[in-house]
Amino acid sequence: MRSCPAISFRSATVLLALFLLLAAAPSLSACPVCFAAKKDSRVAFYVTTAVLTAAPFVLVAAFVIAIRRRMKRQSLNSPLPQDGSRQDLCPSQR
Amino acid sequence: MNAVVNTLHPAPPPRREIIPSPVAAMLVFVACEVMFFLGLISAHLIARSGVPDWPPAGQPRLPVAGTAFNTLVLLASGFFLFLANRRFAHTGRLGKARNWFTWSLATGLFFLVAQGTEWVRLIHFGLTIRSSMYGSFFYLIVGAHAVHALAALVLMLTVWFPLRRGVMPVARFQAAQVFWHFVVGIWPLIFAMVYLR
Numbered sequence: 001m002r003s004c005p006a007i008s009f010r011s012a013t014v015l016l017a018l019f020l021l022l023a024a025a026p027s028l029s030a031c032p033v034c035f036a037a038k039k040d041s042r043v044a045f046y047v048t049t050a051v052l053t054a055a056p057f058v059l060v061a062a063f064v065i066a067i068r069r070r071m072k073r074q075s076l077n078s079p080l081p082q083d084g085s086r087q088d089l090c091p092s093q094r
Numbered sequence: 095m096n097a098v099v100n101t102l103h104p105a106p107p108p109r110r111e112i113i114p115s116p117v118a119a120m121l122v123f124v125a126c127e128v129m130f131f132l133g134l135i136s137a138h139l140i141a142r143s144g145v146p147d148w149p150p151a152g153q154p155r156l157p158v159a160g161t162a163f164n165t166l167v168l169l170a171s172g173f174f175l176f177l178a179n180r181r182f183a184h185t186g187r188l189g190k191a192r193n194w195f196t197w198s199l200a201t202g203l204f205f206l207v208a209q210g211t212e213w214v215r216l217i218h219f220g221l222t223i224r225s226s227m228y229g230s231f232f233y234l235i236v237g238a239h240a241v242h243a244l245a246a247l248v249l250m251l252t253v254w255f256p257l258r259r260g261v262m263p264v265a266r267f268q269a270a271q272v273f274w275h276f277v278v279g280i281w282p283l284i285f286a287m288v289y290l291r
Binding site for chain 2: 038040041043044045047048051052055056059060063067070071074
């Protein structure tokens with residue numbers, strides 16, 4: 001019984017052709033600020049990318065820190081009720 | 095009579111509200127708006143960095159002194175709102191808190207009207223949204239801020255009317271406070287990026 005090759009001849013040919021195509025093509029230099037390839041544009045692009053990348057993390061971190069501080073302050077001011085009453089409801093709803 | 099104990103659906107554990115829901119929703123909204131304004135400012139920075147002359151020749155210059163005064167008025171408005179909250183949180187008395195809140199509302203309104211007047215003058219001088227990229231970015235960024243300021247003032251008015259009747263809608267007041275402080279806090283950045291640079 002003949003064993004099945006790991007990769008067929010056709011697949012190997014396609015892969016080789018793709019590799020040759022990629023190797024033969026000149027490298028492309030594309031950037032979002034090519035309309036004005038100046039140092040100022042590049043710096044502005046880098047800075048704004050960094051700011052926009054960091055901003056969501058900063059916002060979420062600030063939100064989490066604010067909640068933790070409020071939780072800590074609340075637990076110091078008023079311990080959790082032992083009778084199981086709900087603090088998120090007003091007295092008439094409990 | 096024996097009390098019936100529901101063992102299938104036990105009572106939920108005690109919960110405590112950390113942040114009122116309207117305030118939490120407003121914080122999420124404000125976070126989205128921060129990203130929106132940062133996106134606009136980023137686009138503005140990249141666009142202007144590729145242009146040799148900014149502002150372009152033939153376009154009117156922005157009134158820096160008048161807007162700087164307006165910026166101070168807006169910052170004062172944020173401070174008055176802070177004082178209103180402080181008065182209410184510390185003393186629980188509405189009288190002083192209402193006075194500071196009214197001052198905050200009035201100065202916020204002054205800022206919006208002054209910005210509108212400035213716009214009318216700039217349009218007469220030939221700076222329109224179609225006149226150049228300069229005008230487009232100016233009206234887009236400053237206009238977006240003006241829309242937010244208007245929305246925040248409407249929200250503050252919905253707090254002010256109950257306050258006049260002696261009722262403090264606490265959660266709405268806190269939500270309005272978050273929104274107004276965002277409007278006040280983002281403006282110096284916009285002023286520095288659009289007017290000063």
